[in-house]
Amino acid sequence: MQRREYIVKGRESVPGWFDRADAELFNAIDEAQCSAGVVGDILEIGCYQGSSAILLGYLRRSNERLVICDLFQEAATTLDDFHLRHNAYADLSRESFEANFLKFHQTLPEIFAQPSTTLAGSDFGRTFRIIHVDGSHDYEIVRSDLLLAKSLLVPGGFVIFDDIITLHTPGVTAAVWEGVIRDGLIPLFQTHKLYGTWNNPLDVDIPKEFKQFTHDVSGHVMTHLEYPQPHRRLVTRLLQRARSARHGSRNQSRD
Numbered sequence: 001m002q003r004r005e006y007i008v009k010g011r012e013s014v015p016g017w018f019d020r021a022d023a024e025l026f027n028a029i030d031e032a033q034c035s036a037g038v039v040g041d042i043l044e045i046g047c048y049q050g051s052s053a054i055l056l057g058y059l060r061r062s063n064e065r066l067v068i069c070d071l072f073q074e075a076a077t078t079l080d081d082f083h084l085r086h087n088a089y090a091d092l093s094r095e096s097f098e099a100n101f102l103k104f105h106q107t108l109p110e111i112f113a114q115p116s117t118t119l120a121g122s123d124f125g126r127t128f129r130i131i132h133v134d135g136s137h138d139y140e141i142v143r144s145d146l147l148l149a150k151s152l153l154v155p156g157g158f159v160i161f162d163d164i165i166t167l168h169t170p171g172v173t174a175a176v177w178e179g180v181i182r183d184g185l186i187p188l189f190q191t192h193k194l195y196g197t198w199n200n201p202l203d204v205d206i207p208k209e210f211k212q213f214t215h216d217v218s219g220h221v222m223t224h225l226e227y228p229q230p231h232r233r234l235v236t237r238l239l240q241r242a243r244s245a246r247h248g249s250r251n252q253s254r255d
Contacts, residue, residue, distance in 0.1 A: 001104055003027070003058040014100050015091070016051035021191050021227035022160075023055055024207050026130075029158050029195070030059040032204045033129055038156035041065040041128045045116045045145055046135030046162075049091065050100040056132065057105045066109035067124075069116050070135070072097070117144045120151070128152045134162035139171035146179045155199045159185075164194040180218050187222040 001010050007023040042060055047053045047070045060066045072094040098108055112119065116135050131149045136142065142161070149159040161176045163169040176194055179185040189195040189204075206212060211226040 003055070006055060006058060006104065010104065011051055011055065014051040014054060015049045018051035018055070019191070019227070021210070021225065022052070022193055024209075024227070025189065025191070025195065025204075025225070026052070026055055026059065026132075026160075028204050028206060029130065029202075032202045033156060033158075036156055036202050038129050038154065038202070039064065040130075040154045040157060041067060041124075042130045042132075043067045043069070043124075043128050043149075043152065044132045044134065045069045045119075046133070047097055048134075050097045052132060052134065053097070053109065054101055054104045056130065057101065057109065059130065060109075064129075065127075067112065068097075068109045069112045069114065069119055070094075070097070071115060072113055115141075116148070117141060120144075120148055124152055126152055126154055129154050129157040131157070131159045132162070133159065137163060137169040137171050139175050142172050142175035143178065146175055146183065146185070150179075150183060150185070150198055153198060156197075156202050157199070158188075158195055158197055161194045161196075163192065164190060165192055180220075186220055187217055188220075190222060190224040191227070 007020070007027060011018055011020070011023055039061070041064050042056050044053050044056055044067070047068050053066070053068055056066055071092075073092050094111070094113060098111075101108060112122070128149075131153060133142070133145045133149065135145065146159075146161075153159055161172060163172045164176055165173065176185070180187055180196070184198055185196045186198065186201060187194055187196045188201050189206075206223075206225065209228055213224050213226070215222050215224065
């Protein structure tokens with residue numbers, strides 16, 4: 001399967017909540033970086049079963065690394081109260097992630113099965129052009145992830161934070177906007193993710209299907225983006241969560 005086919009339909013075959021809108025934006029950012037000659041590695045913090053990591057695998061060039069950091073099964077002890085009560089994550093196993101990834105790619109990415117707060121000691125260096133933060137929703141951990149991203153991102157790079165406007169993730173919202181106010185994060189685009197940088201931002205050719213609305217935020221012009229068929233995306237996300245909850249209930253009944 002090629003990149004475009006994965007964005008349009010292959011993505012829907014992998015459990016998770018990676019919307020078409022964000023898949024299109026990931027792709028548009030990669031194309032902007034390619035045009036500008038930006039080279040660097042790719043990091044994802046929090047991969048679940050791999051829906052966004054698989055696309056990042058398509059974006060990775062032959063001279064770049066794709067690095068994944070996730071706790072996998074151990075994440076159950078760190079999930080927030082909402083997810084613990086709703087069994088929102090049916091399968092957190094590394095085996096499921098790897099099996100899904102290998103359906104689309106021949107080799108696995110570099111995997112760090114450890115807390116993202118320990119990555120600062122991994123001696124990565126400032127080598128990353130895309131960093132996708134979709135791990136813990138805890139304020140302190142997201143704050144740590146944000147400062148890590150600031151230390152790793154190359155000029156022309158983008159950091160992307162998931163769940164910036166989700167009701168049950170106020171820790172993400174607080175940590176990211178604190179990063180804007182205190183740490184120089186420049187907010188560029190918002191879906192239910194926030195896209196930003198610490199450098200002069202590249203011009204990104206936003207696909208024409210998006211509706212664009214600009215806002216003055218803390219001295220920056222930020223654009224929130226809306227993709228067609230929002231009700232269909234919402235229904236899909238709710239159905240995925242319901243299936244995950246049923247799966248979790250069956251597992252509990254077996255215990």
